[in-house]
Amino acid sequence: MHPVKPIIAFAQLNVPSELQSSFAGFKEPTPIQACTWPPALEGRDVVGIAETGSGKTLAFGIPALSRLIESNFKSSSKSGKSTISILVLAPTRELAIQTHDTLAALGKPFGIASVAVFGGVPKDPQVKMLKNASMAKDGMTTRIIVGTPGRILDLMQEGVCDLSGVDYLVLDEADRMLDKGFENDIRNIISSTKPAAERQTMMFSATWPEAVRRLASTFQTNPVRVTVGSDDLTANSRVEQSVVVFDDARSKDQRLLALLQKLSHKKTTTKGASDSLILIFALYKKEASRVEQMLKYNGYSVGALHGDMSQPARLETLENFKNGTTGLMVATDVAARGLDIPNVGAVINYTFPLTVEDYVHRIGRTGRGGKTGKSITFFTGDNHERSLAGEFARVLREGGFEYEGLKKFPMTIKKKEHSAYGAFFRDDIPAPKGPTKIVF
Known part of the structure; x- marks a missing residue:
């Protein structure tokens, strides 16, 4: 061949x-x-x-x-x-x-x-x-x-x-x-x-x-x-990753507002000034709506994207974000995979996703097309987050980024489960002979 x-x-x-x-x-x-x-x-x-x-x-x-x-x-x-x-x-x-x-x-x-x-x-x-x-x-x-x-x-x-x-x-x-x-x-x-x-x-x-x-x-x-x-699954190497560990999740809003100021994001965005687009991820639809309203109350031009919205409303939000009419967008994981929004300068994970795979795809919304990007993740260790700390730390470590704040959580890596078959899913069954392989 x-x-x-x-x-x-x-x-x-x-x-x-x-x-x-x-x-x-x-x-x-x-x-x-x-x-x-x-x-x-x-x-x-x-x-x-x-x-x-x-x-x-x-x-x-x-x-x-x-x-x-x-x-x-x-x-x-x-x-x-x-x-x-x-x-x-x-x-x-x-x-x-x-x-x-x-x-x-x-x-x-x-x-x-x-x-x-x-x-x-x-x-x-x-x-x-x-x-x-x-x-x-x-x-x-x-x-x-x-x-x-x-x-x-x-x-x-x-x-x-x-x-x-x-x-x-x-x-x-x-x-x-x-x-x-x-x-x-x-x-x-x-x-x-x-x-x-x-x-x-x-x-x-x-x-x-x-x-x-x-x-x-x-x-x-x-x-x-x-x-x-x-x-x-590996994170985009052009995305600078950082994590903020919270002892009190109630302080997230103030930290988010301070972070947006630090990122020099203007509250009123000129249409077309899309180099400063910031995508904020929340885990739940109600949470996304609340964060959106909080940012609007504080003077930000912001849109939301989640499953409770009609398809026309979702498309309008995406278009306004892409062209810079709204410089901020709060989204659930419905927006995490595949969407190509070229000029997202930063991704903020307000709440950690349900899986580390979703984390990698979330931050992949920035650093696209050869550009560099930045991701900041809020981590509380509550509920599901604690069990994902070890795997999250591995992604940061492999990228050469700091993860000291995560070390207070268990660093074990949970066995991967299939969404349909759970922990009984076998991922070691040999597949038929593989195809010709090219590694670039």
């Missing part, structure tokens, strides 16, 4: 010039893009293991559009059924929308349209778009579906989502989808696409545990595995 030669300059990429325009503003490919593009453009299956903010969307998006364009996508299907040929599965509606927006922008010059399919909103508009998928409209032909597994399976069962023509499949944040219990849905969806021998399958994950390996082995053919960094 010939070795894979990374693409280290955009000029080396043999794709249509309209796709090249998507790189405007970027100096060079990211490591995951550099190593994924060569085998992907050859039609190989790929497993990509990389930290958050590494440019995975373009890593699979460019080969997807290139393949579609080369196949003369405007020719109608012989069966007259749905013309969907690219399917992207994502664990959350926010990530699905974000990926849809990117692929829609890539496809627009070629008349290729995308449909986003996710829960939390009425089905009817999505059903209407899918029923019209086989028809060209305004010069655009819908060939891409991006969505969450639950809603896609729901629409498949209603007979309005035909995936029989899908020959390019992407699983994004595969570890998260498995952890959320989507495995059966994923398998059912994949079985409705073209057979593995006729389909190119791209799979991306932040980690590479046995559960993910076994899933990959059942629907990929001799994949190339690209690992950027480590197979294990």
Whole structure:
């Protein structure tokens, strides 16, 4: 098998010039893009293991559009059924929308349209778009579906989502989808696409545990595995991490206000001044709302993002945060995975998450696209936090950061439990023979 030669300059990429325009503003490919593009453009299956903010969307998006364009996508299907040929599965509606927006922008010059399919909103508009998928409209032909597994399976069962023509499949944040219990849905969806021998399958994950390996082995053919960094969950090396340990959790609000002043955050933010964006994470929806109101009372322009909000309200909050209309956003973990907000300067963990994995993904919202970032974590040792102190200290230690304040808590590392199978989950069952591996 010939070795894979990374693409280290955009000029080396043999794709249509309209796709090249998507790189405007970027100096060079990211490591995951550099190593994924060569085998992907050859039609190989790929497993990509990389930290958050590494440019995975373009890593699979460019080969997807290139393949579609080369196949003369405007020719109608012989069966007259749905013309969907690219399917992207994502664990959350926010990530699905974000990926849809990117692929829609890539496809627009070629008349290729995308449909986003996710829960939390009425089905009817999505059903209407899918029923019209086989028809060209305004010069655009819908060939891409991006969505969450639950809603896609729901629409498949209603007979309005035909995936029989899908020959390019992407699983994004595969570890998260498995952890959320989507495995059966994923398998059912994949079985409705073209057979593995006729389909190119791209799979991306932040980690590479046995559960993910076994899933990959059942629907990929001799994949190339690209690992950027480590197979294990590690924090983004460009994020400076610090921890503040509290004896009295009631003093968190005052410490947060003092911290925002120290970070030189202006209470009134000029629209577009987005380099100073600060993302504050709370554990519960009510807590997020309370912190949001407290910050508003103290004169800050702030938005909130949590599960009790309607989808339009969530999208409005995200847009206002991205463009700098509101310089602060308080969010629950619904925003921790996958969201690409390029100019977040700092992440503040007002409350520690339920798992250290979620901590790593939270702080991955800053330090994206090669930039540096900062994370500050409030830690009280209450309730669930005490049992996570050892594992949290390990992440800080591996990054070379101070964790002295955590040493008063037990430094044992709890055995990892599966969300569905608990402590009885075996993570040591050998997977079938692994794919070709590239470590960048």
